[in-house]
Amino acid sequence: MSILVKAASWLTSLFRESKPRVINLPYNPPRDEEDARTERRPLAPDEESSIPASKLSVNNGVDRRTVLQAFDASRPISGRSQLFGRQREIEALLLAVFDYHQHAVVYGARGSGKTSVARVFGDFADQCGAVVLYFPCQPEANFAQLMGALIDGLPPTAIAPQERPIFNSRLQNLPAHFGPSSFVDLVAQAVARPVVLILDEFDRITDDKTKTDIAVAMKLLSDTHAAIRIMLVGIASSVSDILDAHPSLRRHIAVTRIGRIEPTSVKALIANGEAVTGLPFSEEARSIVERVSMGSPYHVRLLCRQAALKAYNRRASEVSSTDVRAGLAEVVELWAATNPADANRFLSVALDPFLQPELEKIAREAAMKDQFAADSSSSNALAMLRDSVVPSAHAEGYWAFADSLAPQFLVAATVLAESDAAQIRHQEGSLDVAAQ
Structure with a gap:
């Protein structure tokens, strides 16, 4: 059965929260564990009135931390229910990686949500039985370091039982600075379970040899029918660097651009935040956010966060257009830094x-x-x-x-x-x- 068919029910419920699963992707907890353990006594009325509204945990029935979590613009999303307008991209990636046995390249501008898409894809891939390994790239990273992390992250169940003696022997004799051929020789026959390696911020890698070695490894993995797929996440130039240098890779790679989300998805993102926080936006306030954000999930969350905090600080029951404009001024000031x-x-x-x-x-x-x-x-x-x-x-x-x-x-x-x-x-x- 197609993996896309298996995932259909999940994708149609993409916006419904599910119980978080512990996988290889480093999700951030929704709140600080120490905060969760700390018991807070209720404030007396005279105490509460003497504390600035911006410092209160709960103000006029609205929880400040809930506002910050609902419109978190500082980190990638922590769950699939927070991903809006990306169902087509997730479907395309699942189809390419699992049905067509291709590697994947995910690219887009800063703030477009590439990492969020990669993480949600990883969540679905994990539920499909794949081993998902996520690594943020560092500028000085070399091929052996990146693939060595993959090898170290393989669970014992990913190695075919009959191949384990050969795999262990080759692993012991693997050079410290091994290249693509040695890597593929090690894993091609030994790894029996689907494995997806997500290399985030691939464009940060400065060494051309590292990029070339990864491209060669992707080609060899495909040629040997290995169960390992590599997903590169970066900007457009990183796609060009790989494909221009290795044209033969084109048929082995699915390229997915992460652009702006549709206006309906922008509205859904705002509506979700309203429902979570209990703080609705006025029609004019929503209109300004939609106009300025222009389909960027990052900017939607950033603008909504600042505007909602303005409404929270004045103990309002609704985010007004004045709150949004005041939030805009703060957002521009933050960017100016x-x-x-x-x-x-x-x-x-x-x-x-x-x-x-x-x-x-x-x-x-x-x-x-x-x-x-x-x-x-x-x-x-x-x-x-x-x-x-x-x-x-x-x-x-x-x-x-x-x-x-x-x-x-x-x-x-x-x-x-x-x-x-x-x-x-x-x-x-x-x-x-x-x-x-």
């Missing part, structure tokens, strides 16, 4: 009301396609953004933001500028009325 040049530039150019439509057009195209065209309709805005963009590596005549997280912050700056302008107009109107 890591990219001050772009942040200052965006806040400056967004003040021009004539440039705002062009700026948002550029940001939206860049967010959706990871690049944008340099056409005449956006030439003025492009000139103002010249120091924030670089020529696209994928198409001539196209540009991309040097910081892949930047498009959403450009729109955030535009929304803040619009809000400031509206407030000034309102104040001027009030003064005119008073003068009359």
Whole structure:
């Protein structure tokens, strides 16, 4: 029976929480264990009123830690129920790895949710009986270190009983700096259980020989019908590096791009957070989040977190558009700490009301396609953004933001500028009325 058929019932219930399973993927617990063990006495009314709202655990029926967990933008998701808009990608990966016996490459911009997709795939693969091993790549990693971690992570049940004597003998004689051929000779016949090695942040590897050795190993594993599949998770250039250097790998690899999620999935993500926290967003508040995030799960969670905390701090029962705008200002400030040049530039150019439509057009195209065209309709805005963009590596005549997280912050700056302008107009109107 196709593994895709087996997984169908799981995939259709992707958004329902299931009991967490302990697998080889390092999931983060939903809350600090020490916090969970610590018993907190209830505060007396006079005590509670003297504590700032931002420091209270529960405020107006809303738990602050629940808000932080529901809209956690700092870490990959910890369970499949938190993954929104990725059913097609999960299905494609399961089909490729288990039915078509291919290796996989998962790529996308920063903040697109590549690691989250890889982890949820690993959860499903584990339930299908595979051994899933997850390793974040380090820049200085070499082939023997990466594959040595795989060998060390193999459970005894993954080795065919009749192959164990030969496997153990070859393992003892394996050189310290072994290469692809020695690795495949060791595991090809010995490993009988499906094994998936997930190499996250593959683009961080700086050694070209390591990349070449991994590509060669993937080809040899396929040629020998080995039960081991390798999944590379990184950015687009890492895909090109592998396929351009080894064209023969193309038929052995399934490439999955992690783009933006659909508007319906953005709405579902927000609605899930509302249900978990008990803190609903107003229609206008949701609209601003959808406009700024442009389908990026990272930005949806980041904006919702800051906005919800604003509502929490003022003991409100609903997140308002004012909370979202205040959250936007904080989000831009947080980003400015890591990219001050772009942040200052965006806040400056967004003040021009004539440039705002062009700026948002550029940001939206860049967010959706990871690049944008340099056409005449956006030439003025492009000139103002010249120091924030670089020529696209994928198409001539196209540009991309040097910081892949930047498009959403450009729109955030535009929304803040619009809000400031509206407030000034309102104040001027009030003064005119008073003068009359």
